[in-house]
Structure formats: structure tokens, C-alpha cells
Amino acid sequence: MRSVTVSPKFQVVIPKDVRESMGIISGQKVQMLTYSNRIELIPIKPMCEMKGILKGIDTEVPRDKDRL
Numbered sequence: 001m002r003s004v005t006v007s008p009k010f011q012v013v014i015p016k017d018v019r020e021s022m023g024i025i026s027g028q029k030v031q032m033l034t035y036s037n038r039i040e041l042i043p044i045k046p047m048c049e050m051k052g053i054l055k056g057i058d059t060e061v062p063r064d065k066d067r068l
Contacts (some may be wrong), residue, residue, distance in 0.1 A: 031043075
């Protein structure tokens with residue numbers, strides 16, 4: 001488990017190996033969530049990188065007989 005130090009300005013540095021493995025670049029936004037007693041940082045990806053992410057997903061939805 002990796003630990004970081006919170007600065008007097010409440011800033012933290014994401015370790016280089018974590019940044020590289022997650023593809024985080026300087027200036028990129030991350031979403032911060034609190035869950036139970038932890039903080040999660042989720043990198044926000046540009047929409048152009050999301051193209052094709054749902055390729056091959058099953059779009060069939062069971063419908064009631066009285067619906068088209």
C-alpha cells in the first residue's frame with residue numbers, strides 16, 4: 001500500500017508510477033469521491049477517448065407484449 005503526505009496547503013502528490021499506470025497527465029481533472037472512510041480519485045477522460053468503449057454491448061431490452 002502506498003502512502004502520501006498532505007502538505008500545509010492540503011495538497012497531495014500522486015506518485016509517478018500511479019500516474020503513469022493510470023495515464024494521468026499534468027492539468028488533467030480528476031473526480032474526488034468519499035466512500036466510507038476513504039477518498040477515491042477517478043481520472044476524468046475526454047469524451048473523444050470514450051469512443052467505442054461500449055462496442056459489442058447487447059442492446060436488446062426485454063419488452064412487455066403491449067409495447068412496441
